[in-house]
Amino acid sequence: MLDRPLLGTRDVHVWRVPLDQPPATVERLRQILSIDEQARVDRFHFESDRQHFIVARGCLRTMLARYLQIAPNKIQFSYASHGKPELAISNAQTQPLNFNLSHSGGFALYAFTRVGEIGVDLEHVRPELAGADIARRFFSSSEVARLTRLPANVRHEAFFNCWTRKEAFIKAKGTGLSLPLDQFDVTLAPSEPAALLRTRWDEHEASRWSLKAIDVGPGYVAAVAVAGRDWQLTCFEVREVFPEIAGHLE
Numbered sequence: 001m002l003d004r005p006l007l008g009t010r011d012v013h014v015w016r017v018p019l020d021q022p023p024a025t026v027e028r029l030r031q032i033l034s035i036d037e038q039a040r041v042d043r044f045h046f047e048s049d050r051q052h053f054i055v056a057r058g059c060l061r062t063m064l065a066r067y068l069q070i071a072p073n074k075i076q077f078s079y080a081s082h083g084k085p086e087l088a089i090s091n092a093q094t095q096p097l098n099f100n101l102s103h104s105g106g107f108a109l110y111a112f113t114r115v116g117e118i119g120v121d122l123e124h125v126r127p128e129l130a131g132a133d134i135a136r137r138f139f140s141s142s143e144v145a146r147l148t149r150l151p152a153n154v155r156h157e158a159f160f161n162c163w164t165r166k167e168a169f170i171k172a173k174g175t176g177l178s179l180p181l182d183q184f185d186v187t188l189a190p191s192e193p194a195a196l197l198r199t200r201w202d203e204h205e206a207s208r209w210s211l212k213a214i215d216v217g218p219g220y221v222a223a224v225a226v227a228g229r230d231w232q233l234t235c236f237e238v239r240e241v242f243p244e245i246a247g248h249l250e
Contacts, residue, residue: 005066007097010231012113014120014224016216017059017238019052019106025241026051029058032072056108059241060101063110067097084174100171102222109214109222116227119172120214121164123221130159138181139166143188154190160221162188165211168225169196172209186211194223 007013021029030038037057044050061072064087068075076088087097098118101110105124112118135144143162150158165186170179184206185197194211210229214222224233 007067007112007114008232009114012111012115012118012224012226012231012233014214014233014235015063015110015112015238016235017055017108017110017241019055019103019108021051021055021241026054029062029241030054032058032061034073034076052103052106055241056101056103059108059238060099060110062241063112064097064099067112080174083176084171102167102171105220107216107220109216111224113226113231115231117172117174118227119168119170119225121167121171121223122214122216123160123164123167125156125160125219125221127156130156135159135162138163140182140185142185147188150189157190157221158188161190161194161213161223162186164221164223165194165196165213165225168211168223169209172225172227196225 005013030041033041033054041050041053044053058072061075064075065072077085078088079085084100087099097112097114098116099110099112100118100120101108102120102122103109104122107122107124109120109122111120132144132148135147139147139162147155147158147162165188166181166184169184169186170176170181173179183201184199187193187195187197194213196206196209196211199205209225209227210231211223211225212233214224214233214235216222
């Protein structure tokens with residue numbers, strides 16, 4: 001097994017992985033999936049979706065195995081009421097390892113920390129989805145107003161900034177869309193640092209969280225949300241799954 005990554009008590013690690021992998025790699029990753037994960041693979045209609053799921057889940061197991069120093073196929077997951085995966089109690093440590101993942105446009109992001117609950121979201125920028133109607137449907141009135149005041153040439157980026165920051169937050173909370181996206185505000189302008197500004201249900205909630213944007217390259221927008229402050233983000237890129245070759249993104 002490869003060396004254990006050094007994840008300090010204030011560290012947040014984010015890994016970027018390409019989901020298009022050689023057939024031999026896909027097959028190796030499929031072998032470490034659980035029975036229920038393999039059953040999910042067979043329910044996908046398109047082969048590309050099957051392969052992307054195998055790589056996404058196989059890489060998650062491989063990375064968790066490195067942090068926990070156990071075999072990938074020994075990792076057991078439990079699921080919160082809204083489907084957020086967590087480590088089963090048999091894998092728990094004194095200071096729990098929190099993780100989350102997101103995938104879009106042929107890439108996956110994995111986030112790991114011991115600081116607190118974590119959520120990550122990655123979106124492939126598709127301008128046709130960044131319309132005013134969708135913003136009014138999902139964003140708060142304050143966010144819609146700020147979005148429409150921006151110059152037209154940055155609105156697409158601002159839209160996806162808003163979307164990924166909101167998604168990262170609700171994924172960290174583990175509530176899914178039972179927490180309406182219009183019930184809290186985030187920053188969105190390209191010139192603004194990522195931040196949770198306010199929530200409608202608790203005036204102190206925003207102070208408990210911190211958000212950061214992640215530079216994942218042209219055509220993509222991503223964000224990570226953590227229940228805590230004063231943490232250090234380090235981003236890595238996996239160029240090959242086997243053997244894993246990692247390099248800093250920042």
